[in-house]
Amino acid sequence: MDLIVVLQAGVASGTVLLFATLGELFAERSGVLNLGVEGMMLIGAMSAYSIAVMFGNPWLGVLAAMIAAGAISQVHAFISIHLQADQVVSGLALTFLGTGISLVLGEGLSKAGTISLLPNFSIPLLELIPVLGPIFFKNQSIMVYLGYLLVPAAWFYINRTRPGMHLRAVGEYPAAADALGINVYRLRYFYVFVGGVMAGLAGASISLAVSPGWFSELTTAGQGWIAVGLVIFAQWDPVRAAFGSYAFGALRRLILDIQGPMVLFGRINNPFYYNPYWGFFLQMLPYAFTIIVLVIGSREAIRKRIGAPAALGLPYIRGERGL
């Protein structure tokens, strides 16, 4: 087991989480909690794969995934913004809906044969950096590089631009934002849509790049939920979200790869090779770590008095008193 190879694959796997986490981060920054990430990712993965199979072009698949997941996110947007329903239940409903629709439309898709996937390539010069080069810049999917670009872009957008300031205002104090002439409803719809598009991108990255294919619910295996957890861990900051996503991606790969070799690090007999059933305990790790990471995040939030966007989860009703 070559650690560099594992980490290289971990970065790719973390990219999926990164897209979903960043998307959810935008939605939550605008004050809308969307628990439907898992469902939107499944819709994205299914649409990407089926369109790519149909037209033989992975880029069309990515586009379809973003449109489909973005469209379904608007169901949640409408229910939680205009109909003012509880965002927790509405998000859960979106997960059910997305899972169900993708299972129905994706029936029989896995037998669809081989397709051309998104391209992998290396970045010249950067790939020559010792250790980091091969991990981050060698033979990675184009999605991975897109992820590198999105993190600083998201940070800059949220913290240093005018629309980013509007986004934060709408999530922290919608009434004040409204008084300043910002259209709270429209912005919230927009950022829920952004969240959907990003979740669709995450789904497409799975089915067309990281672990190609459509395996019904196992395609995402709860990664959408881990993304929701990572947003809390990240304290709504894109850079922390990136660290969390890549760390989780690496963990996921490590768990898969550690069960392969007979000998670890050249001398230790690999216990996971000789006790294959211990693999079930390894499978628990990402989920257990999500819980641990949440505990750490919550304690830190209490200590540093960092909190969620103040209006997170609350419907905004024009003219009513309150936030």
Place this chain on the structure above:
Amino acid sequence: MSEAEHDGKVSHSFSLPFSIRLEPRLEEPPRWFPAVVSLSAIIVALTLGGVIIAMVGGNPFRSYAHIAQASFGSLGVFSDTIVKATPLILVGLACSLAFRMRLWNIGAEGQLYLGAFGASVVVLAPLLPADSPSWLFIPAMLIMGVLAGALWGFIPGFLKARYNVNEIITTLMMNYIAVAWNNYFIFAVWTEGGFQMSPVFPRAAWLPRLTDLAGQYPFLGGLTTHMGLLFGLIAAVVVWFILYRSQWGYEIRLIGDNPTAARYAGINIARNTILVMMLSGALAGLAGMSEISGVVHRLQERISPGYGFTGIIIAWLAKLNPFAVILVSILFGALLLAGREIQPSGIPKMIQGIILVCLIGSDFLLRYRIRIVGRKETA
């Protein structure tokens, strides 16, 4: 400007010859109104589901007729529907109880798996010798199932109470952990000859079924409805009593409606969070025990086709009312039972999703009244 806009409430006007106005309901709607709204939401949902079924090349009328036929068509299939409804009642109650306090326990699925594990320990560890009598086996399995479920509810409850950790994520993550935990025991410890299942439990560890009474009452022959139904019905009464007739239930409801007021009233929110999560987990654990002792009769993979998640929809559809949970569970039991044979296999899940979406959307009508008025009035 209309009066509603003066009040500053939501108001929309379109460039139509009339305008649609939304006014907040000031008075409680009549008692029948929520039921009618929910029913309409389900009809809309089934229509939408039908459109999608038609789009993927199915016949929606045949699908729905099949669901009705395969779940209510005869005494035998109705009994099977009840078997499916039994765990749903218990997880529906588990969710209703937690949701009433606005604790989002979406880990009923994992708590169900752990309950099944706890009950299995009694037979497979074994805690009791294989020739123990039924009156010893069943209470022991029940207690262990309930305790294991409660433990699985305690962990997120404690984390929420102590560290303010979001219970939605923790309960969900614990679902995955519970499934992997059970799988370890199914594959590695209790496997029967390398198969992915434990040996069959001794007959004394099976919950009595209606068909067991066929000796005295021949018409019960072949009916698989088991004692778990009784657990579900009793649990419904208990949950109703706790919520609406006890001081504890008053505290739970107060925290759910207004946590700030509850804190000022001196109610211990942290303690109630842990207790409610434990009781919720215990109910889901009981569902797991009843499933393996009443239906599967062994521990194996996939003992639940997502009962824990369906429980969320059931709780919401039943408006968290324990007795309504029973009725709604029977309807969803029918959907699950008939859904097994419907192609594509995702249809029941999709219909559940559409129903939930329509339901929460329709709640809007309980809070707002839609008025269609002529242009002149609003000009």
